[in-house]
Amino acid sequence: MSVRKGLSILAGVALVLAVLAHFNTSLGIAPYLLVLATSVLFWVIQATSWNILSGYAGYFSFGQAAYVGVGAYSVAVLTGRHDVGYPVSILVGGLxxxxxxxxxxxxxxxxxxxxxxxxxxxxxxxxFILAAFVRINRDIDGGLGTTLPLPDFPGWVGDFQHLIFLLMLLVATLAVGTALWVQGSRLGRGLNAIHDNEDAAEALGVPTFRYKMLAIVLSGALGGLGGALLAVRNGAVQPELVFTLxxxxxVIVMSVLGGRRHWAGPVVGAAFVTxxxxxxxxxxxxxxxxxxxxxxxxxxxxAAPDGLFGRLRVRPWLTVGVFVPVLVGLLLSGQYTELDAILYAMVAAIVAALVVDRLRPAPGAVSSPAGHLEPSAAPTEGARPTEPPATRPAGAAPLADLPQPAPPPVPPVAQSPPGELVSVAxxxxxxxxxxxxxxxxxxxxSGEIVGLVGPNGSGKTTLVNLLSGAMPPTRGTIAIGGRTTTGLAPHRVAHTGVARTYQIPKPFASMTVRDNVAMAVMFGRTGASLASAREAAVRHLATVRLEHLADALPDALNLHQRQLLEMARAIAAEPVVLLLDEALAGLNPAEIDDAVAVIRRIHAAGISIIIVEHLLRVLNQLATRIVVLDRGVLIADGEPATVLRDPAVVRAYLGRQRA
Amino acid sequence: MTAVQAALSGALIGGLYALMAAGLSVTWGALRVINLAHFGLILVGAYLTYQLTTAWGIDPVLTLLVSAPVLFVAGAALQWAYDRLNIVEFNSLLVSFGLLMITIELTTQVWTADFRHIDAGENPYGTSAVHLGSIALPISRLVALGFAVLLIGGGHLVLERTFAGRGLRAFAQDRTVAASFGIDHRRLGMVVGGLAGVSAAVAGMVFALGNTIAPAHAYEWFGTVFAVVILGGIGNLLGSLFAGLGVGAFSAVVAVLWDPSYEPFVLFLAIILALVLRPKGLFTRRAAA
Known part of the structure; x- marks a missing residue:
């Protein structure tokens, strides 16, 4: 569902609810249902506010009450004590x-x-801090609580209950609309990547700090507005009623129950729990x-970390199809109150959805947006993690006589000035x-493949981390393409044209292989919409020969395939230099040949490579130059053949007695 | 002089904070479970002490004979469940938050939300104090400090000196490797969970000696106790003892010299500063990278 369509449906639903509420007496809707609906809307606001940060980005907050309290006390102080108008005090609450x-x-x-x-x-x-502050400070509360006057409002609205319902509906629509928009936007994709693996997201170019700040500020504004309306509804504010656990x-129960990764989860959860x-x-x-x-x-x-909505949306019509008849049936029977009928119908719909889901599991329907997993490849591969990939039988020819059916070209790289590409000083x-x-x-x-070798603990990975900006150097400077990157955030370094892989692959677990790569395209140097990024992703997957697994989830991949995914994700950012941190570790000989072929293809497309590796045999053929570190000191730098015969290098690797 | 008196008696309250923090810190550090339900166990410990002292008229400290085994079983069972369901870190926060809610509501059902306190007649530690010159040190707080030193010191020695302690530290660093060297993490985890339960029993008993008990207290402990855990270094027992004493003294002095209302602000400002400057806790040894 596109964001635009979603927003129009949301506006439509809000309008229908507003009309229903306005004519509730003539429609025979009991007034207490209006009160209940107002409560539901308040919790929709709070649960949605919580979910924008805690659900999407995975940063659990236990502090939702702080926003509610700040919003409520904005109204209590401004309107209750200083006679400021409600519209102003409510907006101040949000601010x-x-x-x-x-x-x-x-x-x-x-x-x-x-x-x-x-x-x-x-x-x-x-x-707790805020509550203590409010209790003690007599200008705010002093522990006695504050009462609020009844607001003035035009007569066409109806009575106070209609007014507060409309206000809650307005803010709830705003909240759900925001959540819906965020989910479909770059922000939402970025938050999702942060949830799955924050380091990898940052290294791919996601501005993680800015995105988290955006999410938390949106969350705080919505929570504050909701809290302000709570004060208006209750007509009184007391510290223990707003700053409560x-x-x-x-909100946590609602979001967990409904589902944390989708905007509708908290809505479903809020309705049910209230x-x-x-x-x-x-x-x-x-x-x-x-x-x-x-x-x-x-x-x-x-038991169900995906939440109800994850299950329900697999079978939306079944859910509605059970809910509506049960509700109507119970109401017509005349033996149940509306409340009972609604609750029982909800329970029936949930049970039906869960049971049918259990009987006929829809593979990957929850987490894979494309919804069509390749039936054979992914799961069987995952079950035999040590086996080579299906495309290359074990013990196949070494890379020289690889059957290479015209490897798909890597997209051309922005031309950087020839000469020095990476400078570490x-x-x-x-x-x-x-x-x-x-x-x-x-x-x-540019054009080099530099092998970075050295015994364990010699500082190879530290150097990779410094180059990718994951940590700053204590002294010295690093420049990429003539631009100093020392002190830049990793995502800014990524945008200068550095991409990296991790020794232990860090895929985004909730996204398909295709979307993993698409993330790098979206947040890479060029930036792209999700749709075009998905197309580009398939090209990059073809470069590493992983396109047959595009719809699989990373969990279904073996180690070799995960390493290839790391490489595809790295080149998708269209870097000028690629840092490979032990990309061959733990692979069997056939897989190593396969990976080496992939690295050559990447290099042939014009990307310079710095590769950390222990297998000197492989580096000897692959690297154009070898750099040796020993206990943090650079001890050799030159032609592979020369360097590997250097007595100092041999000593570092094999111990002193052999020298 | 008031500042000295405040610092001393604050440090003694710090013994209580340290007792509460120790169990939390160990399960977090060694088992990667952030067990909010620990506060529920402390609450239950406090109520058990209250109930048994009131019903049987025995010395409050003796109630540990009942409450410690009960909470050992509870702590071990919790850890068993966490382990079985593979609940660590983030999920452990959510699950144990749910469990804490249940515990607090159940204690409210049993003992109501009213404040309870052990009758002076049954509580020899309640009102008496030791006088050092002009400084009065309440007995109940000295007991708290004594138990804290005893329990935390003992736990520290076990972790440092025994095979099980080494196994636990190995397990904290790398589960898979530790398991492959024959360390049975399930059993070890349950023992640690159980001992955390015992520390909760002691903390609850000590709390009941000098304070009134109400279910809502479980929430009030949150801030200070987590501050102690973080400042002491997660999983660092001696660290939590020192951090407890320091936090207790510091907030008492702030309360006396400025205003009790500043206490939470100053405390949390201190924590944030400490996290910025020494993110792994104030008392951690510098680790080689």
Whole structure:
């Protein structure tokens, strides 16, 4: 579904709801349903707000109550104490929510280590601090609570209940529309990549910090607006009612229950949980409410992490087809209240969808947008991870007489000036007291394949990390194509034309092989829409001969295929220089020949390569030059044949006694 | 003098923070489970002490004979379930948050949301204090510190000196390699989970000695205890002891010298600064990269 279509449907639904609510008395809709719907809409806002950051990007927040509280107290202070108009105070609520989110994000996302966990705990603390502040500060609350006047509104709206419903509907539509738009945009794809693997996303050119900040600010603004409306609805604000842990409990349960990766998940979850809570209250079982919600949370995280919506949307018509008749049937029977009928119909629809889904599993339907997995290739390959790929029987000819049916050309690379491409000047890198690289200088010209070798712990991977910008050097400068990259964020370094692979492949697990590569095209130097990026992705997959697995998920790939995927993703960014970090590690001889052929094809397309490798035999044939590191010091640099005979190199590799 | 008095008695409260943090820190560091349900266990420990002391009229410390085994089983069972369902890190936050909610609601059902406290008659530690010159140190807090030093010091020695401790550290660093060297992570994990449960029993007992108990306390512990865990270095037992004492003293001094309302701000500012400057905790040894 395109974003435009989705937004129009959303606007249509909102309009229908508004009309239904406006004429509720003439349509025979009971007033308490309007009250219930207002509650549902409030939770739709909060759950959607939570999901934009925590669902899409995977940064769990326990601090939703902070936004609710800030929004509510904006109204309480401005309107309740200083007689500012409601429209202003509600908007200020949204603004302050965004501001609080920006501050939280700017602090939490700057902390390097343990990003996700620290973020979760920091957000857990924020509402407590705010609550303490509000309780103590007499200009805000002082612990007594604040009451609010009834707002003025034009007569055509109806009564207060209609007004607050319309306001909630407006903000909920805004929230869901935002979530829908984000999901379809570059921002959404980037957040998804952050969720799957933040380092790889950054290395591919996704501006992860900016995207996370955007997501958290959107989340804070929507949460604040919702909180402001809550204050208007309740007519009173008390610290313990807004800064409560029930808020994060509710939004987390709603999103986990509904599904975290899709905008509709929190909507489904909010509707179900709110109706359930109301029913429990009606049965005077509300003290069991949190116990049931806690149990639902545990159950769903363990058993169905995709959430309900992941299951429901596989069979949308079945869900609707069960829900509507059951609802109408129960209502017509006259034995059930509307609330009971709605709840039972929801449960029936969910059960039906889950049961049918269990009976006839739709392969890959949840996570693969294309929806048609190749039936044989992917799963069997995954089951035998050590076997060579199906296209190349084991022990096949070495790469010289490879059957090469005209390898698809790699797209031409932007021409960079000839001569020096990578320049490393006097680079030192310390980790605590350990010097991993010591005054290393190195120059790579375009067209070269430079082999980077050295014993374990000699600083090879550190050098790759410095070149790709994953960490800054302690001293010295690095320039790519004449441009200094020292101090740039990794995604900016990527945009200067550096791409890398990881020794241990880091694919985006929730995306198909094709979309993994398409991410690199979208966020590469040229930038592209998702549709055109998907087309380009298939070309790059063909370069590494992985096109037959385009619709598989990375989990179904063996190690060799994952390494090839890493390479396809790297060249899709259209780099001028490609850093291969032990791309041949753990492969069998046939796979190594295959990978070497791929590396030659990439090189033939005009990409310079720096390859970290232990297999000197392979490097001897592949590299145009070899650079040797030993304990952080560059000890040799030159022709492969010369370097590999160098006594210092032999000593470094084989130990002193042999020298 | 007030600052010294505040720092000392704050450091003693810090013993309680350290006790609460120790179990959390170990399961996080060694088993990669961020167990929010630990706060629920502490709460249950506190209520068990209250209940048994009130019902049987025994010394509160003796209630550990019941609550420690009970919470050992609970902690081990939790870890068994986490391990069985392969719940680590992020998911453990969500699942244990759900479990914490359930625990808090259940304790509310049993003991109501009202404040409870052990009657002075049954609590020999409640009101008495040791006087050092003009400085008064409440007995209940000295008990807290004593248990903290005993438990955390003992745990530290076990981790450093015994085979099981080494196995656990190996397991924390690389599960697969540790498993291939014959370390049974399931059993080891359950023992660690159980010991975390015991630490929760002690922390709950100590809390019950000097405070009133209500289910909502579980939330109030969050901020300070996680601060102690992070400042001490995740998985670092001695670190959490020092961090506990430091945090206790620091916030008490801030409360006395400025205003109690600044306490949370100053504390969290300190944590954020510490995270920026020493992201792996204040008391970690510099690791070679």
């Amino acid at each position: 302050l929510g965004a501001l609080l989110a920006a501050v939280t994000g700017a602090v939490a996302f700057r902390l390097g280590a343990l990003r996700g966990e620290i973020f979760a705990l920091l957000t857990l603390a924020v509402p 029930t808020v994060p409990l509710f 109706v359930l809570q109301d029913e429990l209250a009606a049965q005077e079982l509300d003290q069991w409410g949190n116990i049931i919600l806690g149990a639902v949370l545990v159950l769903f995280v363990v 006097g680079v030192t890198r310390d980790f605590g007291g350990v010097r991993a690289l010591d005054d290393v200088s190195l120059s790579v010209s």
